[in-house]
Amino acid sequence: MSEQPQVHPVRDEFAANAWADKAQYEAMYQRSIEDPQAFWAEQAERLEWIKTPTRIKNTSFDRDNVDIRWFEDGELNVAANCLDRHLAHRGGETAIIWEGDDPADSRHITYAELYERTNQVANALKEMGVGKGDTVTLYMPMVPEAAMAMLACARIGAVHSVIFGGFSPDAIAQRVVGAQSRVIITADESVRGGKHVPLKDNVDAALTRDGTDVCEHVMVVKRTGGDIDWHDHRDTWFHTMVDKQALECPAETMNAEDPLFILYTSGSTGAPKGLKHTTGGYLTYASMTHQYVFDYKPGEVFWCTADVGWITGHSYIVYGPLANGGTTLMFEGVPTYPSHGRIGEIVDKHQVNILYTAPTAIRALMAHGDETMHSSHRDSLRLLGTVGEPINPEAWEWFYRVVGKERCPIVDTWWQTENGGIMIAPLPGAIDLKPGSATKPFFGVRPAVMDSDGNVLEGQAEGNLVILDSWPGQARSIWGDHERFVNTYFSTYDGVYFTGDGCRRDTDGDYWITGRVDDVLNVSGHRMGTAEIESALVAHDAVAEAAVVGYPHDIKGQGIYIYVTLTDDYEASDELKKELIQQVRKDIGPIASPDVIQWAPSLPKTRSGKIMRRILRKIAANECDGLGDISTLADPSVVDELIEHRANR
Numbered sequence: 001m002s003e004q005p006q007v008h009p010v011r012d013e014f015a016a017n018a019w020a021d022k023a024q025y026e027a028m029y030q031r032s033i034e035d036p037q038a039f040w041a042e043q044a045e046r047l048e049w050i051k052t053p054t055r056i057k058n059t060s061f062d063r064d065n066v067d068i069r070w071f072e073d074g075e076l077n078v079a080a081n082c083l084d085r086h087l088a089h090r091g092g093e094t095a096i097i098w099e100g101d102d103p104a105d106s107r108h109i110t111y112a113e114l115y116e117r118t119n120q121v122a123n124a125l126k127e128m129g130v131g132k133g134d135t136v137t138l139y140m141p142m143v144p145e146a147a148m149a150m151l152a153c154a155r156i157g158a159v160h161s162v163i164f165g166g167f168s169p170d171a172i173a174q175r176v177v178g179a180q181s182r183v184i185i186t187a188d189e190s191v192r193g194g195k196h197v198p199l200k201d202n203v204d205a206a207l208t209r210d211g212t213d214v215c216e217h218v219m220v221v222k223r224t225g226g227d228i229d230w231h232d233h234r235d236t237w238f239h240t241m242v243d244k245q246a247l248e249c250p251a252e253t254m255n256a257e258d259p260l261f262i263l264y265t266s267g268s269t270g271a272p273k274g275l276k277h278t279t280g281g282y283l284t285y286a287s288m289t290h291q292y293v294f295d296y297k298p299g300e301v302f303w304c305t306a307d308v309g310w311i312t313g314h315s316y317i318v319y320g321p322l323a324n325g326g327t328t329l330m331f332e333g334v335p336t337y338p339s340h341g342r343i344g345e346i347v348d349k350h351q352v353n354i355l356y357t358a359p360t361a362i363r364a365l366m367a368h369g370d371e372t373m374h375s376s377h378r379d380s381l382r383l384l385g386t387v388g389e390p391i392n393p394e395a396w397e398w399f400y401r402v403v404g405k406e407r408c409p410i411v412d413t414w415w416q417t418e419n420g421g422i423m424i425a426p427l428p429g430a431i432d433l434k435p436g437s438a439t440k441p442f443f444g445v446r447p448a449v450m451d452s453d454g455n456v457l458e459g460q461a462e463g464n465l466v467i468l469d470s471w472p473g474q475a476r477s478i479w480g481d482h483e484r485f486v487n488t489y490f491s492t493y494d495g496v497y498f499t500g501d502g503c504r505r506d507t508d509g510d511y512w513i514t515g516r517v518d519d520v521l522n523v524s525g526h527r528m529g530t531a532e533i534e535s536a537l538v539a540h541d542a543v544a545e546a547a548v549v550g551y552p553h554d555i556k557g558q559g560i561y562i563y564v565t566l567t568d569d570y571e572a573s574d575e576l577k578k579e580l581i582q583q584v585r586k587d588i589g590p591i592a593s594p595d596v597i598q599w600a601p602s603l604p605k606t607r608s609g610k611i612m613r614r615i616l617r618k619i620a621a622n623e624c625d626g627l628g629d630i631s632t633l634a635d636p637s638v639v640d641e642l643i644e645h646r647a648n649r
């Protein structure tokens with residue numbers, strides 16, 4: 001590292017009132033590593049257990065026996081922890097503030113109300129025959145019913161699988177079949193930025209695909225009253241089904257290692273993986289990270305702008321804040337509607353104290369200039385956070401200066417769907433901030449930097465980010481495919497969890513995440529596998545071969561750049577480009593819309609036929625001078641042709 005990064009030291013006033021100052025962080029961190037059994041036994045006390053666990057950590061990362069168990073003899077119920085235990089003290093306090101897409105629409109839901117409604121949804125699910133261990137798929141807008149449905153599943157021991165509302169019917173079908181869900185909860189339409197998205201139509205289309213006849217019931221939240229088709233044998237309105245139910249539903253006793261949810265995410269190969277998260281460890285970790293990383297204090301309004309369809313929404317809209325008895329804001333719309341000032345206006349309207357968002361959203365606002373923030377004061381803000389992708393220092397500084405008015409620390413939080421909760425982030429009362437660095441590990445997390453031969457590098461270093469030992473929030477397996485879990489995360493290097501990210505560690509021991517080192521893209525903070533996009537493309541008759549790479553994009557972080565080789569029967573045309581874009585949107589969803597398609601008469605391959613993506617990435621990034629050694633290519637002239645017709649110059 002040549003240049004010194006700018007440092008924003010912890011402020012004394014902040015540290016004085018924080019859950020952890022520097023000394024506390026260091027002492028707790030050390031204890032969490034030296035004596036995880038005792039540390040996590042104490043931390044488990046933050047939850048209410050039906051049976052207190054006595055066996056705390058029993059985990060193996062050994063590739064021949066990957067087996068992860070936390071609190072394995074403990075029993076608890078997640079919904080009871082998020083709702084019931086708060087009723088006595090804060091039953092009348094707001095659990096969820098819902099802000100609709102339309103700024104005139106908002107609602108406050110108290111803990112008592114959320115408790116009753118969740119119980120009713122739970123009873124409705126039971127009436128449909130859902131019980132402990134059954135899976136329920138949710139494909140929903142950002143409405144309180146989504147949180148109720150998640151908690152209702154947790155209450156009766158059902159396993160939810162939430163699918164982000166931007167996925168297509170094919171993607172829904174794949175996940176319904178993967179999870180073998182007999183029940184889907186959806187809405188007629190969602191509303192985002194004034195536009196309606198036909199969720200129910202998408203579910204209907206999904207349920208025409210092979211294997212989806214496993215689904216017997218579709219429960220539909222009436223959000224807009226828009227036109228939808230109705231299938232009497234399987235469709236029911238959410239309100240008709242739920243309103244009539246009893247307000248009490250006993251919380252099922254769950255083992256700490258019973259599954260809580262499945263969440264699909266993209267990897268470098270094959271179809272998306274359904275990660276399996278379990279009960280006791282996940283909730284302990286979501287609750288603890290929410291408290292410490294965001295320095296959350298009772299009574300504060302916490303706003304995570306993610307969608308509940310992603311892990312960030314699971315852990316920091318629903319489970320973390322509610323386990324902590326907090327007030328969580330759920331926003332239905334998009335940050336730029338009806339105007340670019342919306343985020344700030346929501347902060348003022350609901351007196352938000354902590355705002356947790358994504359770099360891509362920050363860059364989008366920044367592109368519209370400081371004036372976008374003039375419609376709000378944001379004096380209620382105390383802390384800011386980011387997640388999902390590396391944040392460039394310019395965006396960090398803008399967020400700090402303009403949005404937070406130089407008063408609010410920013411916690412840059414690195415973690416993954418697989419992790420369950422935040423892994424590397426500056427605890428705001430303890431750790432000096434460096435724009436662009438996620439800084440230090442959370443309690444119990446043992447990151448390391450490895451070279452490609454599997455040597456752990458010490459001190460200042462650059463390489464692959466791995467985690468040496470288990471933490472309670474981590475996914476236990478891939479649903480129905482433990483072997484794939486082992487192969488994906490524990491076989492690159494034996495005995496450690498491989499994150500798929502590259503990083504460097506500076507002389508202060510701070511971590512800087514440099515992005516994925518595998519074939520996973522991160523587009524606007526959304527994870528996407530290049531292999532998934534390629535398989536969508538080759539399904540089109542015109543495509544003989546396709547290679548997908550990411551390239552730097554000012555707002556999205558990464559854009560999707562596609563090289564397509566056509567079959568002999570097709571001619572390159574703009575029309576065909578549109579068709580191929582449609583093809584990807586249909587197969588995966590609008591979130592995977594390609595940015596650039598370049599026609600490639602052929603692709604650069606090694607003599608053994610392997611596509612050299614390194615070269616394709618460079619050309620897409622317009623870095624044609626640094627292509628490196630191309631002498632191993634079967635036909636080096638292919639490269640000149642691609643450079644000549646590249647799109648991003």
Ligand code: WTA
Binds near residue numbers: 522
């Ligand atoms: C990236 C989101 C840099 C990273 C919670 C990771 C980040 C992937 C950061 C996981 C960050 C997430 N700085 N990169 N603060 N946070 N990432 O599963 O590449 O949707 O592997 O989980 O996002 O994305 P996922």
